[in-house]
Amino acid sequence: MLSNYHxxxxxxxxxxxxxxxxxEEALAAGLEILGFSDHTPQFFPGDYYSFFRMRPEQLDDYVAAVLAVREAYRGRLEVPLGLETEYYPALFPRLLEALRARPIDYLILGQHALGNELDDVYSGTPTDDAATLHRYVDQVCEAMRTGLFSCFAHPDILPFGGDEALWQAEMRRLCETARACQVPLExxxxxxxxxxxxxxxxxxxxAGAAGCTAVLGCDAHRPAQLRVPALEARARAMAARCGVPVQQTLALKPIL
Ligand SMILES: [Zn+2]
Ligand SMILES: [Zn+2]
Structure with a gap:
């Protein structure tokens, strides 16, 4: 891998x-690009607390820390500043307002919950409910159509145990939208x-049949997860079996 953006x-x-x-781990692994994309803050109403993400008041510290690493490693490692972001329709305008005021280079779509999270379910909850599957695909397609996401992390997060033909049709809809919106899938x-x-x-x-492209994402939650040659080989073999080309780098979409 030359790059990891996750x-x-x-x-x-x-x-x-x-x-x-x-x-340091990225350099040892031979990466040329190390993008940080921590779980974005979301501006929830009231006192709802989302435990798996930074709080809004931590955003400036995050930005400063990543920019400091960029400076310290200039010439050795490219360090784009990103965020892994859910598309929560009710909260998205407020989030964009906060992000546009800061030098964020890219957004990864990571749809961890449906709806606006506080009123809905975790996307990785096993389900055989057709309406839930349909809502997930609707929501991520709407997200990709904003044109703001540089890639889509774990698009296959939702474990569906219901009708197989329906699942295939919905995944085809997701993949065709990704291709039309030029969003690589992770x-x-x-x-x-x-x-x-x-x-x-x-x-x-x-995804391969729909003409999608892929990117490999470490989703590193500890430094050692950036140096994973055996996993990389398995992922590339799977992509090859499925006819999905793997991009080495991402074209970062500005947050206009
Ligand atoms: Zn995480
Ligand atoms: Zn992640």
Whole structure:
């Protein structure tokens, strides 16, 4: 791998390691680009607390920390500043307002919950409910059509146990939208390492048939997860079996 754009920091409450530790590990792994994309803050109403992301008041510290690493490693490592972001329709305008006021280079779509999170379910909850599957696909397609997301992390996060033909049709709809919006889909190496329901090879066969492209994402929650040659080889073999080309780098879409 020459690049990884999916890297967390301890601000999300479930990652560990200083930004510089990630940078050192990235250099040792031979990466040329290390993008940070910690779980974005969301501006929830009231006192709802989302435990797996930084709070809004931590955003400036995150920006400063990543820019400091960029300076310290200039000439050795490119360090774009990103965020892994859900598309929550009711909260998105307020989020964009905050992000546009800061030098954020890119957004990764990571749809961890449906609806606006506080009133809905985790996307990785196993379900056989057709309406839930349909809502997930509607929501991520709407997200991709904003033109603001540079890639889509673990698009295959939703474990569907219902009608197989329906699942295939919905995944085809997702993949065709990704292709039309030129959003690369991420093969998530953390999911592969931990034997999660993603990456799901059946999904990637649909992605290949739809003409999608992929990017490999470490989804690093600790520095050692940036140096994973065996996982990379498995992911590339799967992509090849499914006919999905893997991009080495991302074209970063500005947050206009
Ligand atoms: Zn995470
Ligand atoms: Zn992540």
């Amino acid at each position: 890297t967390h920091t301890p601000r999300c409450n479930h990652a560990e390691g200083a930004e510089r530790d990630y940078a 093969i998530n190496l953390l999911g592969l390492a931990e034997g999660r329901c993603y990456p799901n090879e059946a999904f990637w066969r649909i």
